Amino acid sequence: xxxxxxxxxxxxxxxxxxxxxxxxxxxxxxxxxxxxxxxxxxxxxxxxxxxxxxxxxxxxxxxxxxxxxxxxxxxxxxxxxxxxxxxxxxxxxxxxxx
Ligand SMILES: Cc1cc2nc3c(=O)[nH]c(=O)nc-3n(C[C@H](O)[C@H](O)[C@H](O)COP(=O)(O)O)c2cc1C
Numbered sequence: 001x002x003x004x005x006x007x008x009x010x011x012x013x014x015x016x017x018x019x020x021x022x023x024x025x026x027x028x029x030x031x032x033x034x035x036x037x038x039x040x041x042x043x044x045x046x047x048x049x050x051x052x053x054x055x056x057x058x059x060x061x062x063x064x065x066x067x068x069x070x071x072x073x074x075x076x077x078x079x080x081x082x083x084x085x086x087x088x089x090x091x092x093x094x095x096x097x098x
Pocket of ligand 1: 010024027028029030031032041048050062065066068069072
């Protein structure tokens with residue numbers, strides 16, 4: 001399987017509370033694992049930076065869902081999506097999964 005990687009930045013609509021971040025983390029872990037997408041999410045002040053890695057359709061579907069989330073705005077893709085020549089994940093993933 002070739003890997004697809006997408007990096008974007010966005011800004012929280014309002015100050016995030018620990019509970020808000022915990023909710024995002026729980027959804028991400030549950031949904032991303034199901035579709036074999038690995039993710040790294042950084043949050044500082046009101047800025048998000050996220051990298052998503054996995055199959056092309058799964059990454060695009062995940063990003064499309066995230067884009068519609070009213071908790072943030074102004075999403076900008078920082079790294080153009082592309083298939084990586086070497087199918088080696090840079091982000092962690094559950095063992096035994098593709
Ligand atoms: C900055 C940000 C990053 C997010 N990252 C993910 C993600 O990687 N995977 C995911 O499924 N949802 C992510 N979400 C949450 C989704 O927008 C959405 O709320 C969630 O996928 C809905 O799924 P649920 O009904 O199973 O909770 C993110 C939300 C925000 C604001």
